[in-house]
Amino acid sequence: MPDAHDFRRDFPLLKQTMNGRPIVYLDNSATTQKPESVIRAIGEYYGQDNANPHRGAYALSIKATDIYENARERARRFIGADDAREIIFTRNTTESLNLVAYSYGLNYIGPGDEILLTIAEHHSNLVPWQQVAHAKGAVLKYIYLEKDGNLSPRDLETKITARTKIVAVTHVSNVLGLVNPVREIADRAHAKGAVVVVDGAQSVPHIAVDVKALGADFFAFSGHKMLAPMGIGVLYGKSALLDAMPPFLTGGDMIDDVAEQETTFAELPAKFEAGTQNVGGAAGLTAAIDYLEEVGFDRIHAREKELVAYALPRLRELPYIELYGCDTARDNKLGIITFNVKDVHPHDVSTILDAEGVAVRGGHHCAQPLMTYLGQNATCRASFYFYNTKDDVDRWIAALKKVREVMRLGA
Ligand SMILES: Cc1ncc(COP(=O)(O)O)c(C=O)c1O
Known part of the structure; x- marks a missing residue:
């Protein structure tokens, strides 16, 4: 069975660049990309x-x-x-x-x-x-x-x-x-x-x-x-x-x-x-x-779980990252990670990531009562699908490390 890199071949949009970088598409909860067959x-x-x-x-x-x-x-x-x-x-x-x-x-x-x-x-x-x-x-x-x-x-x-x-x-x-x-x-x-x-x-x-x-x-x-x-x-x-x-x-x-x-x-x-x-x-x-059905939900779920388990400890190493809802991988956690970079507005975070070719969502995610309950006006969200890879996570985290520097807030 193909790994995530192979699945990517079926998705023409993922072969593109965004702002001159190969695209890292992490806004799958908003909408997914479409395979050639669709x-x-x-x-x-x-x-x-x-x-x-x-x-x-x-x-x-x-x-x-x-x-x-x-x-x-x-x-x-x-x-x-x-x-x-x-x-x-x-x-x-x-x-x-x-x-x-x-x-x-x-x-x-x-x-x-x-x-x-x-x-x-x-x-x-x-x-x-x-x-x-x-x-x-x-x-x-x-x-x-x-x-x-x-x-x-x-x-x-x-x-x-x-x-x-x-x-x-x-x-x-x-x-x-x-x-x-x-x-x-x-x-x-x-x-x-x-x-x-x-x-x-x-x-x-x-x-x-x-x-x-x-x-x-x-x-x-x-x-x-x-x-x-x-x-x-x-x-x-x-x-x-x-x-x-x-x-x-x-x-x-x-x-x-x-x-x-x-x-x-x-x-x-x-x-x-x-x-x-x-x-x-x-x-x-x-x-x-x-x-x-050809890919199979076992594989889809396993891939997303793997990416969450890979990303969370790396995010926890960054003292300025705040995670919401759950900061450990577990069985009922799918491939969505919601976070903020301390002292930086989520829209600024997404714009800085965009310049690095990384697409994440910043805002209230059409869930304002939940944002209020969490004590936030807005958050960033990275959401995975089976075509995402550990390379995508690495690129996202590398871009996150630049955010506070670009905002002149120090590391
Ligand atoms: C949990 C949930 N419900 C409903 C919707 C609305 O979906 P649509 O805009 O396709 O109607 C979304 C879209 O983000 C969602 O994530």
């Missing part, structure tokens, strides 16, 4: 098969429909869902979670009901629930963290009550990189009759996911964070829940019959897919799943 699949779709699906009786349209529905079946198998009707294509995780908040939340949550989140949610799994809480007079509550970044066991035990209607939790935090105990949370939530919404944006690309084993009622993820193009995402929902929900968006292709005053809606999954579908994105998603 780029080819998108090109082939637009070069040979492009037509509006589900509508035409001619060969091209039928082919486009097949490509789209094949992607749905591939996605179903990939996450272990029972039925392709439970796979709704959206634009991304954000749209998937908004669909649940607006279609389920606004219709099944009432005054005084509780929505329980973790403090580590990305804004995509937080702001929509705030909107629902404001609209319905519901109460937002949070599960907070232990010092090591894990969810507080006490909060887990006490905050899911008979009033809890939704537990919305990220499978893996995009800041801390820790895998949350979703199955345990789901069991507790279901025992109280609550519905469990899982943000899988940072888990699906990195570990094998089985939505049934997790006990998720809804599960959302984005194609672009798992080698596929931007603009295609997935919402998994249990069919009994999706069947009972009204459409989120309305218009073409999601109807059964339209009269002047009334409309009846299509069955799942079409009911939730208004307008022309992203068939090119679906073709890319199929190719991405093929590629990931």
Whole structure:
């Protein structure tokens, strides 16, 4: 099997330079790079098969429909869902979670009901629930963290009550990189009759996911964070829940019959897919799943763990580096390292690293309540994927050593 250096050959962008240096791409939590096979699949779709699906009786349209529905079946198998009707294509995780908040939340949550989140949610799994809480007079509550970044066991035990209607939790935090105990949370939530919404944006690309084993009622993820193009995402929902929900968006292709005053809606999954579908994105998603399955999640996870175990002791040697959430490698830690350089703003850190050809993210990572909880306005984040190497880590750390010097703060 190829090592990470060989995987890099499949990714044209990684052969480029950035600011005159071979690129070290460490912003994989934001979006991943795309292998040749995914780029080819998108090109082939637009070069040979492009037509509006589900509508035409001619060969091209039928082919486009097949490509789209094949992607749905591939996605179903990939996450272990029972039925392709439970796979709704959206634009991304954000749209998937908004669909649940607006279609389920606004219709099944009432005054005084509780929505329980973790403090580590990305804004995509937080702001929509705030909107629902404001609209319905519901109460937002949070599960907070232990010092090591894990969810507080006490909060887990006490905050899911008979009033809890939704537990919305990220499978893996995009800041801390820790895998949350979703199955345990789901069991507790279901025992109280609550519905469990899982943000899988940072888990699906990195570990094998089985939505049934997790006990998720809804599960959302984005194609672009798992080698596929931007603009295609997935919402998994249990069919009994999706069947009972009204459409989120309305218009073409999601109807059964339209009269002047009334409309009846299509069955799942079409009911939730208004307008022309992203068939090119679906073709890319199929190719991405093929590629990931070929690499294998054991290898992906092992590589990321290896890089974290390699990087953390080297970072701890630098007295001016502050690490957040977890400063030792452990089993539930994926390839995300969040840090600050003492007395230097994260935007300055990323700009200085950029000059060295190293791409990391600086900012609040769309997780402002978590930043506030950690007592920071912003942090830097390096996030790995299986195509990253120890050389990348060395280049990143060598660049970090220059930051304080460039800022004239001494070593
Ligand atoms: C944990 C998590 N949830 C949701 C999102 C939102 O993903 P998208 O912008 O693809 O909707 C992200 C993206 O960074 C994320 O990391």
